[in-house]
Amino acid sequence: xxxxxxxxxxxxxxxxxxxxxxxxxxxxxxxxxxxxxxxxxxxxxxxxxxxxxxxxxxxxxxxxxxxxxxxxxxxxxxxxxxxxxxxxxxxxxxxxxxxxxxxxxxxxxxxxxxx
Amino acid sequence: xxxxxxxxxxxxxxxxxxxxxxxxxxxxxxxxxxxxxxxxxxxxxxxxxxxxxxxxxxxxxxxxxxxxxxxxxxxxxxxxxxxxxxxxxxxxxxxxxxxxxxxxxxxxxxxx
Numbered sequence: 001x002x003x004x005x006x007x008x009x010x011x012x013x014x015x016x017x018x019x020x021x022x023x024x025x026x027x028x029x030x031x032x033x034x035x036x037x038x039x040x041x042x043x044x045x046x047x048x049x050x051x052x053x054x055x056x057x058x059x060x061x062x063x064x065x066x067x068x069x070x071x072x073x074x075x076x077x078x079x080x081x082x083x084x085x086x087x088x089x090x091x092x093x094x095x096x097x098x099x100x101x102x103x104x105x106x107x108x109x110x111x112x113x114x115x
Numbered sequence: 116x117x118x119x120x121x122x123x124x125x126x127x128x129x130x131x132x133x134x135x136x137x138x139x140x141x142x143x144x145x146x147x148x149x150x151x152x153x154x155x156x157x158x159x160x161x162x163x164x165x166x167x168x169x170x171x172x173x174x175x176x177x178x179x180x181x182x183x184x185x186x187x188x189x190x191x192x193x194x195x196x197x198x199x200x201x202x203x204x205x206x207x208x209x210x211x212x213x214x215x216x217x218x219x220x221x222x223x224x225x226x227x
Contacts (some may be wrong), residue, residue, distance in 0.1 A: 011198075033214055042219055043159070048212035056211035072191045091158050100147045106158030
């Protein structure tokens with residue numbers, strides 16, 4: 001595809017359930033970033049990947065959050081035992097590499113609602 | 116991360132130029148100045164970036180002060196579609212993965 005694709009676009013889940021959010025970056029982009037945006041708030045950095053490795057996981061809010069990337073392409077963000085405060089839009093972005101002089105391309109996000 | 120300061124909101128009229136200011140007095144020599152915007156219910160969208168010289172692209176122009184402590188994003192003719200939150204971001208080597216750190220941004224309203 002031409003851009004960053006995220007699925008599902010919307011997800012409603014019950015408190016305590018696990019959810020998986022998927023991100024398909026632009027082909028060939030080695031850098032991939034996850035952010036979340038709570039209602040009316042700014043973007044909060046969660047984690048980034050360089051290839052398949054995640055050098056910095058410090059932005060993940062708790063150990064219920066994990067992410068992986070396989071084949072240097074698709075990434076999955078998993079939230080276990082979801083809580084209501086996890087409700088937010090989860091955004092994925094990719095860049096050709098982790099340089100200062102590159103642009104990041106964002107997906108449309110996954111809106112997660114925990115009821 | 117070096118910080119930026121932007122007005123919370125600005126208004127413009129359609130088809131008029133818009134100048135969105137950003138202060139970054141603690142910028143270091145290697146920091147790039149990036150601008151992104153976020154339209155309602157969409158992910159952020161890259162607008163423009165620069166280091167020292169002014170930059171132009173099809174979307175906008177970026178004017179960077181000589182001392183690099185401030186910059187201005189210029190939309191030459193605002194349209195209703197330009198109504199969005201505009202983020203001025205310093206991309207620096209100290210941020211892991213050169214990640215973008217978003218602040219509050221400027222909410223731009225375009226009046227017909």
